[in-house]
Amino acid sequence: MVTKVKKEDLLFRNNTGNKSRDILVEGFVIRIKEFEQIYKNIKRLSVGNVKLRPNLVIGQRGAGKTTLLYRLKYQIESDQNLKDVLFPIMLTEEQYNLSELVNLWETVASVLEDNFGWIGFYREIEKILINNERGYEPLVFDLLDKRLKKENKNVILFIENISVFLRKLDQEARDKFKEVFTSNLNFHLLASSTSYFDGYINYEEPPYNYFDVTTLGGLSREECEVMLLRIGSQYGAEEDIRYIIENHPGRVESLRRLTGGVPRTISYLFQIFLDNENGKAINDLYILIDTLTFLYKAELDQLSPQQQKVVDVIARRWDAVSVKEITRLTRFESKNVSSILAALEKNQMIEIVRTNTKNHLYRIRERFMNIWYLMRFGRKHDKDSIIWLVRFFDAWCDETELAKRVAAHIDNLQGGEFDVNAAIDMGNTFLSCENVPQELKMLLYKETKSKLPERLAKSFAPGDFIYQKIQSLTEEKKFDQALDLLEQVTTKDIQYYRIATWLFLVTGNYSKSVEAAEYVLSFDKNDANAALILGIIYEDHIRDIEKAEYYLKNSLQQNPIHPYAASRMGNIAYKYRHDLVEAEKYHRQAIKKNFKSSLIFLGDIFLREKEFDKAKELYSEAIIAKVEGANSKLGILYATINDTRNAKKCFNEAIKANEKDALIDMGIWYRVRKRPNFSKAELYFKKAIDAGIVKGYSLLGDLYMEDLKDTRKAIEMFELGVQHKDAESAHQLAHIYSDSKNYEASDEMFEKSLELESGYGVVCYIGSIYSSGRTDKKEYALHLFKKHLPPFEELDLSDKLLYARILLWNDREEEALYYFQSTYTELSKVITEADNQDKDLSSSINSVLNQVSNYMFLLIAKERYNSCLSLFEESRVDFKTMLRPIYFLLMEYLKKDFPLEYLKAGEELQDTIKELRVVIDLIKKRV
Secondary structure (H helix, E strand, O other): OOOOOOHHHHHHOOOHHHOOHHHHHHHOOOOHHHHHHHHHHHHHHHHOOOOOOOEEEEOOOOOOHHHHHHHHHHHHHHOHHHHOOEEEEEEOOOOOOOOOHHHHHHHHHHHHHHHOOOOOHHHHHHHHHHHOOOOHHHHHHHHHHHHHHHHOOEEEEEEOOHHHHHHHOOHHHHHHHHHHHHHOOOEEEEEEEOOOEOOOOEOOOHHHOOOEEEEOOOOOHHHHHHHHHHHHHHOOOHHHHHHHHHHOHHHHHHHHHHHOOOHHHHHHHHHHHHHOOOOOHHHHHHHHHHHHHHHHHHHHHOOOHHHHHHHHHHHHHOOOEEHHHHHHHHOOOHHHHHHHHHHHHHOOOEEEEOOOOOOOEEEEOOHHHHHHHHHHHOOOOOHHHHHHHHHHHHHHOOHHHHHHHHHHHHHHHHHOOOOHHHHHHHHHHHHHOOOOOHHHHHHHHHHHHHHOOHHHHOOOOOHHHHHHHHHHHHHOOOHHHHHHHHHOOOOOOHHHHHHHHHHHHHOOOHHHHHHHHHHHHHHOOOOHHHHHHHHHHHHHOOOOHHHHHHHHHHHHOOOOOOHHHHHHHHHHHHHHHOOHHHHHHHHHHHHHOOOOHHHHHHHHHHHHOOOHHHHHHHHHHHHHOOOOOHHHHHHHHHHHOOOHHHHHHHHHHHHHOOOOOHHHHHHHHHHHOOOOOHHHHHHHHHHHHHOOOOHHHHHHHHHHHHHOOOHHHHHHHHHHHHHOOOHHHHHHHHHHHHHOOOHHHHHHHHHHHHHHOOOOOHHHHHHHHHHOOOHHHHHHHHHHHHHHOOOHHHOOHHHHHHHHHHHHHOOOHHHHHHHHHOOHHHHHHHHHHHHHOOOOOHHHHHHHHHHHHHHHHHHHHOOOHHHHHHHHOOOOOOHHHHOHHHHHHHHHHOOOOOOOHHHHOOHHHHHHHHHHHHHHHHHHHHO
């Protein structure tokens, strides 16, 4: 039978020790798991000669630490086996007499005399204290210890807020305390604390890490309901509470979230729910705020005026705030602010959010106290108050109820029944609610913009909903709709530019993405994400490495840094400067910040440098960290050093680990190793296909085409790949048909590859049209460039030169020359790199030179000899040295003007010049 209690005695919320034993035990329906775990450990003491590690229960104020300690004490007292050997002694945090270690032993002695029949024992303690001016603590402890051993008894001390006591002890006493409770079989400890670190004591550091820690977090939804029902049963109102839980679950859940699931705060909800059974959530919130005012106000009133001002700044910010910002807003000296923060942290008013630098952040420790502060003292239009009111609506209102409210508001707008300012405030509030359906938000947004005067409508913010809609459209690859929606946003604040940066990036409009990101940095120069995106765009798309590094370094200067920026810097250092030291430094920084992909990137660098041991170490670490593809990477390393056995083992491990391309990698390895096994390669490509990896079709088709010389099977496989939406299979088929001059089929497959993956193979498509001399499609080739490739300045160098050639093919000579010459700076860098590098850059430089050559061939074929000559006379790029055969071929066409120049060509060039004449004649037929 449940013991009934008076309503006015509701929970003794702030003094658990005053509750009766029966009420506390019957009401103990949460923290069951923690209780059972600790009690199971304590029961070991019943067998004797057992030492328990000290246990520390950590949780914020009101989390239930004291209740848990009392529940354990009562359980020990009711367990006969433990009762025979164990004295449970509870010391509350109000033990103001405990200032020295000896005071602890005195208190234990007094409790043993008062409660456990040790008559006259405390008098013996007093004698020691009277007769010894110094050195009495060891004597007192020895007396207590010997008496316990004599009676074959143990003491288990329950100490609340133990850090208060430990701070009072000197180092020698702390060492003695640790020794007693970690090694003496007669003394055991169960303590509590509000945090791991209170500004003085850090339980995670060596001097105090001898505790086993039990952490009490916020209650779950189920625990909250169980707790409220038990309170209801104790006060004869269980059915009333059950009705609210079953019929209005949102009320309970919303306030559980806002209170952080703190049991003490939730206990206040009991009376609120009873008194406001049919009320709305906003009434619950204000009642709860009023109920807690006496508690929170009492805490604030104890602070000094300067401390109150600092708390005000932190509370109004809600999110953690830096010392620098607190200093700016309070106008106190930085040193003074630091001192105030230390005091506030010490008394548990605020908590520190540690960063990787000395610049830590601070926030109100009890989160509902922060909400109380905002709702109690926030101005009418205080942004923070609105945010929290909105969050409350989201947590409280279900979608149906809130949707009805929004629909009614829209009806008022349409009927002209609205106050302008109220319409803006209500509209902005509803737009910010997560539980309002997106479609309804869109209608609300459009109606408000259309019904309100334009001047006032500008203050109607799109809120997060419109950006969430843009994000969802983008994820669905509905880019046109996303861009149209972005255009509807008229309030272009920092949030707008952040979403615009991202949207323009994923849609390939890099110039606009750069513009938007730069706006973000103009609003907030410390926006690490905007700087990171700029770094990515300048490296990958604009090819301005200096600017890429500038922005990536900017991102790395922020707090917290984005480790991907460090990883990018590592790749740049190696790729563009071959600076192995810098590359390793940045990748190590990224790894330290838990960006584990840098283990692979740095391993790849060492693999290229043939530092196989270092690469192996990194790949092995990546395997432990479960980085995608790590096993395959290690397999590639072993394959590189011809360790066939370990390579095979690693590829098999990759397959077991379900790494994304493990089957593909195994197939490629069998295909390209020193002694290839094409049948095994075929087997694993087929396994990849069976596993749903569509690129297996193109790889298997390529195997049939290139190695097994079975064109029929290759085409069959590519066709299957197309059916399974593999863009590369369509691309490969397009080349097969193009080579056989079946241009209709080739074009169809190129179009298919574009359909399957936007922009895929478009350069090859354009090249096919040009090389086949299909002048009827030359305008379409230009159209493909503009539709599927990014703006000119964002193209890579080879594609820029191809674009210039297609313009020239379309007889847009001046425009073609402009774009060709605009590549000179980039072209010079490539040439300089080729001149300065010992490494073989033939593939990259050859691609560029082929494009330059083809542009010049087209000029000559079109008999634009003087235009071509102007290029050779260009001082910025030494084409005459780079392309001597073309220069002397041009001189043959200009021998009337330069009768001796073409004769300067040496014998070694004659065969090449002859071949070039054939090329020019062929191009003439196609232009």
